[in-house]
Amino acid sequence: MTTKVNYGGTEPYSIIPPHRRLRPYVAVRLQSNGKYWDTFGLVDSGADIVMFNQAWAGPLGLVLTPGAEEAIGGIGGSAVAWFFNIHLTVKSKRFASRVGFGSTIPREFGLLGREVFFDTFNLGFDNPGLRLLYSARA
Amino acid sequence: MTQPQQFTAPGRARLPFRPAFVPRSNVTMLQSAATAGTVSEIRHALLQAVSMSGVAVIVGSTAAVNHGQLIVTDSGSLAVSVLDVLEVAPDSLPADVVSREAEMAWVRDHLSDFAADHAGEWIALDGSELIALGKDLSAVLARAAGLGHPHPFVTVVPVGPDVPFIG
Numbered sequence: 001m002t003t004k005v006n007y008g009g010t011e012p013y014s015i016i017p018p019h020r021r022l023r024p025y026v027a028v029r030l031q032s033n034g035k036y037w038d039t040f041g042l043v044d045s046g047a048d049i050v051m052f053n054q055a056w057a058g059p060l061g062l063v064l065t066p067g068a069e070e071a072i073g074g075i076g077g078s079a080v081a082w083f084f085n086i087h088l089t090v091k092s093k094r095f096a097s098r099v100g101f102g103s104t105i106p107r108e109f110g111l112l113g114r115e116v117f118f119d120t121f122n123l124g125f126d127n128p129g130l131r132l133l134y135s136a137r138a
Numbered sequence: 139m140t141q142p143q144q145f146t147a148p149g150r151a152r153l154p155f156r157p158a159f160v161p162r163s164n165v166t167m168l169q170s171a172a173t174a175g176t177v178s179e180i181r182h183a184l185l186q187a188v189s190m191s192g193v194a195v196i197v198g199s200t201a202a203v204n205h206g207q208l209i210v211t212d213s214g215s216l217a218v219s220v221l222d223v224l225e226v227a228p229d230s231l232p233a234d235v236v237s238r239e240a241e242m243a244w245v246r247d248h249l250s251d252f253a254a255d256h257a258g259e260w261i262a263l264d265g266s267e268l269i270a271l272g273k274d275l276s277a278v279l280a281r282a283a284g285l286g287h288p289h290p291f292v293t294v295v296p297v298g299p300d301v302p303f304i305g
Contacts, residue, residue, distance in 0.1 A: 017246065017250035028236065037289060037291075038236055038238055038290075039292050059276055089236045108293045111305070
């Protein structure tokens, strides 16, 4: 079977110094309660969901109510996160997404996992070329 | 080297990308680049504008600005007038296009300078300008807003060893 995907844009892998590892980062806008800021998002096909460090919750007007947290897991073990429906914008695409906020997520970048984000974009990893391929889905 | 073409007239039909896809944010960057006049900034701005257009072009390794023109030369001999780009950018483009190429370039080029004294701190940028930094995100955002930058690009100066990330 042959599947043809047309990617309309590319994003070179980038670094967050002093770390030198090139990764598929994109700028992502977190928007909730009329407030928004932009930060790095790591396009992460191994993550089930979109997650950001919980330091973002307060500025976005999101309350981390004790007892409302949900369990999350990873290679590093289990943790908890609070989930909210907010808006994200990547490139020119704004979309609603369920986003988790937890203390174990890196602060310098969030994780753009498969749920919703990979439904919103066609994504490819040109690893030899060190670039992300993307196009917004209709 | 092939002589660069110079598009001095409006010449919209000769632009190497679809005009409707040049977002306003990139036009701003092109203006900034033209003003700054550095090769790296110009190339970065043009590459961003072109990448957003969805049309692939080859951009050469050298560039120059002459009288408001952006000229990028190499075997591909791509040349485009900055004024032409400004003319074709419609006002109806979405205001929330997120590219942040200038900020990502600043991070790439300058964040290491803050690793020794500010590791682990939040840092707020707007374009190529460092706005605020500190240990508390809310305080950094408030300070940036107070300085006239209510929606900066924010990240953290990484702390710790550069180890593989496995999610």
